[in-house]
Amino acid sequence: MGLQCKHMLGLQDISVQDIEKVLDTAKPMKDIIGRKIKKVPTLRGRSVVTVFYENSTRTRMSFDLAAKYLSADTVGLSASSSSVQKGESLIDTARTVEAMGADVVVLRHPASGSAELLAKTVNCAVINAGDGLHEHPTQALLDMFTIREHKGKIKGLKVAIIGDILHSRVARSNIWGLTKMGAEVRVAGPATLLPPEMDKLGVKVFTRVEDALEGADVVNVLRIQLERQKQGLFPSLREYAQLYGINKERIALAKADVLVMHPGPMNRGIEITAEVADSQQAVINEQVNNGVAVRMALLYLLTGGETVETTY
């Protein structure tokens, strides 16, 4: 059986059952990735189109591999942000994709709500691979999958998300998903990088990173975009690293078996020290691997979710 939702636009409006189904399905998918021959015929004859208006080699490759492991045909459409200014609208792109006979469209776009707009226009399933500052549900699902793998559960865990919350779609999707699954979520960052009325999302908000780390089971460290300093949102990278950088001393405030996560790519020495990033507690490379599994699960479930072929 597939999902209750037709698209994967974000975790805000998704049911707990759907989240659990994706996480459960990702497990056998991960087994496939572990095999010598990483290919099953499950989505043979199906087509997946990735449309990326923003560069993100990692996310794109992850979706590409996920589709290929399931034997789907994949096409990539690169539309630079400048084509938007040239008057080539998302609606036009949507019609092209539809004409190609896509079963699933994966969209990465700099504007919030773009995935929802696309879903209103096309008949096939839409996966939001990151829309502006809004949501990045597959990243959050892979984070949740990773947490569950290590901790065996999500409910009751204390998860701290550290950094530029204002501009982070990863943070938003994680907040919706984790709170839905019963985790206690804390966010911490400089006041200028915290969006207003964050507490109404059901999280605890801190400007002192130590308060958020205290007794945490999981620490998710966000990438700090260097351009935010140029925008005057904080005074210097040096001060950011001093106040918010996750180092050995700070991570000691969390539980001894704390899980350190990062959506990558990392700025070592700024938001996270190399020491912590390379420590036993860090599961950053595992996240990448789990990303493929979770995306396989989603592609499979959104195209109908008939029997998983696991016999060879």
Add this chain to the structure above:
Amino acid sequence: MKLLIKGGELVNTEKCLLERVDVLVDNGIIAAIGKDLPASGAQVVNAKGKLVCPGLIDMHVHLREPGYEAKETIASGTRAAARGGFTAVACMPNTNPVADNASVVRYILERAAAEGLVRVYPVAAITKGSKGQELTEMADLKEAGAVALSDDGLPVTDAGVMRRAMQYASMLDLTIIPHCEEKSLVDKGVMNEGYYSTVLGLPGIPAAAEEVMVARDLILAENTGCAVHIAHVSTAGSVELVRRAKEKGIKVTCEVAPHHFTLTDQSVTGYDTATKVNPPLRTSADVEAIKQGLADGTIDVIATDHAPHTVEEKMVEYQYAPFGLVGLETAVGLVFTELVETGVLTSAQAIAKLSLNAAKVLGVPGGILAEGERADITIIDPKAQEEVNPDNFASKGRNTPFAGRLLRGVPLMTVVGGRIVMQDRRVMS
């Protein structure tokens, strides 16, 4: 041609009360008002149970001509006005070219005379090209027919320029209509900054972006003695600033647009670009403060900020869509549904804000129904209901967040200078 409007509730905007009397229109003026007037040779309109109002005046619309005729023209915009019950509109100067010189003002007046269905009062720019740097030739603009000054769409960023504009305009007895927006606080914002911008991941526009500029312009108005009319107030803070300025005796008036007392930023959920408007839809606390400001008289005028755009322009990602929604054809319904039905305003108070007060701010005739006045009249059925259907709009713009909404209060007839330009929702050709 004679027209006898029989048995309606005549709205006295000065005393804010209703009187059941007949109105006889002859030769473009109101010939008589009284009980049981004889019908001799006149076309009779039975207005029993209807409100007979002085012609409604929308003092803030964007007609888009010259320059953006795909969005709206003077012809289509004035038809939309007639359909919405307005007998006159004041049009903002952010056309292409900008109405910053007498020839553009004259052009607008000529087009309006040739194909306008209702009266058109041009508002001219404060600064050349609305660039916020050099003052326009204000005396020349007034001479050409401009009724007020505004760089609407843009703030006058430089306080020194605004101060000189106010000094100069007050010498000429022209009102300045500032669009209050501190750009450095707006940044790339596209909706109200708050809970919903956080959830939707859209860059926010804080209430402070408006309030900082309202405060500045009120200080400059006091300093220069210039009459200032704050366009489209949207926040509780702005209402409070205007209230205090009025108490202090500063020459200030202000307006609110119907969407700002009807919708909140929650409406942006779903990313409908028809909800993208500047200033943005605010919180329910702001809506409450605006209703309070309307009730206590702090807010003088209801004006639509009618801002038509093409369907293609609005059918894009929220962040890329232009700001603005169309208001002319939903204004009366929203005023009656949101303000009169709910007891915020009496119908006479509401009509005063839609006619007399706007006429006073602009210094134009109208807003009063009395013998000898020109016959600009709007007849409204306050009890009738109508579902908003953008397909029926006379405006070229379809960008409304109210499609499908059932509104109570329907304009039934619009009379301009004794001529019926709209009857039963049909605009005359």
